[in-house]
Amino acid sequence: MNQPIDLFEYNVLKCERDEIRLLRILPSISQEDPVHCQLIHTSFHKAPSYRALSYTWGTKIAQEPIIINGKRLPASENLLGALRRLRSQAEDEGNYLWVDAVCIDQSNISERNDQIAKMRIIFQKAQSVPIWIGKEKDNSSLAIQLAKKLNAGSRNQVIAMLHDPSIQDQLMALIILFRRQYWWRIWVIQEVACAKYATVLCGDESISLTELSNTCDILKREEHLLLSIYLKSPSFVRTLTEGGPKGLQLSRYQTPDAIEPPLFELLLSHKSKKSSDPRDKVYALIGISNSRKSYGQIDYSLSVRQVYTHTARHIIHDTRRLDIICVNQRALDSDDLPSWVPNWTRPPQSRQPTIVGLQHSKPQFMASGDSYANVQFLQDGYVLRTTGIVVGRIQKTGLSFRRQLNSRDNNGRGLKVLHEWWNIVVSKKGKSLEDQGAFCRTVSCGNWTFNDDTEYAVRMKAIAVTISEQSPKLGFPLSPLSMAKQTLDEKERLALLISACWTMNRRRLIVSDKGIIGLGPLNSSKEDFMCILPGCRFPVILRKIDDHYTLVGEAYIDAFMYGEGIRGVKNGLYDLETLEIH
Numbered sequence: 001m002n003q004p005i006d007l008f009e010y011n012v013l014k015c016e017r018d019e020i021r022l023l024r025i026l027p028s029i030s031q032e033d034p035v036h037c038q039l040i041h042t043s044f045h046k047a048p049s050y051r052a053l054s055y056t057w058g059t060k061i062a063q064e065p066i067i068i069n070g071k072r073l074p075a076s077e078n079l080l081g082a083l084r085r086l087r088s089q090a091e092d093e094g095n096y097l098w099v100d101a102v103c104i105d106q107s108n109i110s111e112r113n114d115q116i117a118k119m120r121i122i123f124q125k126a127q128s129v130p131i132w133i134g135k136e137k138d139n140s141s142l143a144i145q146l147a148k149k150l151n152a153g154s155r156n157q158v159i160a161m162l163h164d165p166s167i168q169d170q171l172m173a174l175i176i177l178f179r180r181q182y183w184w185r186i187w188v189i190q191e192v193a194c195a196k197y198a199t200v201l202c203g204d205e206s207i208s209l210t211e212l213s214n215t216c217d218i219l220k221r222e223e224h225l226l227l228s229i230y231l232k233s234p235s236f237v238r239t240l241t242e243g244g245p246k247g248l249q250l251s252r253y254q255t256p257d258a259i260e261p262p263l264f265e266l267l268l269s270h271k272s273k274k275s276s277d278p279r280d281k282v283y284a285l286i287g288i289s290n291s292r293k294s295y296g297q298i299d300y301s302l303s304v305r306q307v308y309t310h311t312a313r314h315i316i317h318d319t320r321r322l323d324i325i326c327v328n329q330r331a332l333d334s335d336d337l338p339s340w341v342p343n344w345t346r347p348p349q350s351r352q353p354t355i356v357g358l359q360h361s362k363p364q365f366m367a368s369g370d371s372y373a374n375v376q377f378l379q380d381g382y383v384l385r386t387t388g389i390v391v392g393r394i395q396k397t398g399l400s401f402r403r404q405l406n407s408r409d410n411n412g413r414g415l416k417v418l419h420e421w422w423n424i425v426v427s428k429k430g431k432s433l434e435d436q437g438a439f440c441r442t443v444s445c446g447n448w449t450f451n452d453d454t455e456y457a458v459r460m461k462a463i464a465v466t467i468s469e470q471s472p473k474l475g476f477p478l479s480p481l482s483m484a485k486q487t488l489d490e491k492e493r494l495a496l497l498i499s500a501c502w503t504m505n506r507r508r509l510i511v512s513d514k515g516i517i518g519l520g521p522l523n524s525s526k527e528d529f530m531c532i533l534p535g536c537r538f539p540v541i542l543r544k545i546d547d548h549y550t551l552v553g554e555a556y557i558d559a560f561m562y563g564e565g566i567r568g569v570k571n572g573l574y575d576l577e578t579l580e581i582h
Helices: 077-085 109-117 119-125 140-152 155-163 164-176 188-193 211-223 223-229 235-241 244-248 263-269 280-286 304-319 410-428 431-444 454-470 490-504 563-570
Strands: 021-025 038-041 064-070 072-073 097-098 129-132 198-202 207-210 377-378 383-401 507-510 515-520 528-533 540-545 548-554 575-582
Touching: 021 077, 072 515, 077 129, 077 198, 077 383, 119 188, 129 188, 140 155, 140 164, 140 198, 140 207, 140 211, 155 223, 164 244, 188 244, 188 280, 198 211, 207 211, 207 280, 211 223, 211 235, 211 244, 223 235, 235 244, 244 454, 263 280, 263 304, 280 304, 377 410, 383 410, 383 563, 410 454, 410 490, 410 507, 431 454, 431 490, 431 515, 515 548
Parallel strands: 038 064, 129 198, 548 575
Antiparallel strands: 021 038, 021 097, 064 072, 198 207, 377 383, 383 507, 383 528, 383 575, 507 515, 528 540, 540 548
16 A cells, blocks of 8 residues: 655644543454544533543654654654554544644644643543553563552462462563653643543553552562562662652642642652653643643743743742752752752763752651741742851861772771761860760761760761771760660661661761751852741752852751750841842
8 A cells, every 4th residue: 555645733722622632543354454543623611522532742853754644654663563553442442532742733832722721631531541552572461460469369369379490480570561651751740630430451451540559558568578589779769669660649748639739749750760851840730730730831942941930930939939949959050040940850860869959858857847938939930038147167178988889898988988987076076975876866967866966976887886996996985875775786787887878878968067967968068058948848058159149058957956056036046138040
């Protein structure tokens, strides 16, 4: 059969009439026949029953186009595979589909703006959402069959299955399935959240999204057993229990079950997701957030800088808080964004583990007490003017610590850094039990906080013992060591060290001119300022440049995490200053 020569051209949508396009897949005799479709214009109140496809675009263009209204339209290999798979279901489940790559004229920015803003409604009105995660490969059919068996079995049967050595190939197939690119696409969060019913399609196999998600819950209950199977590969267990469909959970923070979580929560929850357009890291989440009516128009004519800065301003205005400025710890001048605006662009895969920000910490810090942000935006909204309290100027910094992925030397390097940091504290403050407590709270970012001071002595003694065992030449002065009657065994000391290395990662000890100690960003340096900003849960480090400041990042400042600075202003210990952050 000769392929049509003419390229398909779009007719203009009447967006003001809520028009959308729907794709009708025409039947074929053979699965390998070219995909022929009709594209119609309709509106929400006149639309026939349709399904909305959720998939990843992919970068590879198929050698053969899809045929729409008798004309050619290039399509990605992944989309072509999805349409072929859905063509076999068309008679049973209805012919009409909504597919973003085809139903939106991607070259028309005003139409794109309009249709992206309507995606929430498009997916809500669809009778179902087929999720195409790709063709059969890497034993994916085995993975889906295992998921079905786990859902059908009792707990005792599940445990028996996991004890059977022959299941390991199926578990590995499930791990690979849960690591497919689909689960990392930012847009699928909204598509799945708005679906009435979703079915996962992989090759010829299918399973409901609910069943696949339940598989993670079933395996989570037997996590201890999985850890014994994958003793040297704990990341496999995380993938089985938290990966794949679990990554599509709306929010991982305060309101995980909310119908419309705060936009800030969604951005934090899904900052590791991918998008080909950096602006979509924000735009893909607006429609399912509580900002969907207040954010403003989605506009692809704006630059990434404009979109990200507007997003930060919107969240600050909406929440009356400055917590959003603490998200990123990045090199100054590493992009063209203001230093207080988070860069949501997913960084390239690196061999560095990401920093665990204070946003993720268990202690709910409130460095600014119950105060709200007091801000103005200057210079077209790119300069943040706020009041703030300068509690100290950095006089001394310790070595920085960077964890390396899959490195056996992390603990050894961590001990050397802890040794250097403690010697700085001893030289600047002392080695009393009170100083030991401050040090413990600091290196753990507040996770090691106790009412009983002897608990600090126990941890300091554990660090001292571990250092003496691994590096006998290094001293670790403590006083009074005798108070630590309780001792930790080797396994407990190792767990303690690993925990500290996580919070120390890409941070360094900072000591102020007044002897205040803290854990600051990697880029902290002498003469930077430790500050408390009204409306910000975390202290920040600011750097003075001429008549303004740049934000270096968030910090843990001991004795300033629960409103002490704000109370100090009321008591006359500190002054509120006006700070302009560029």
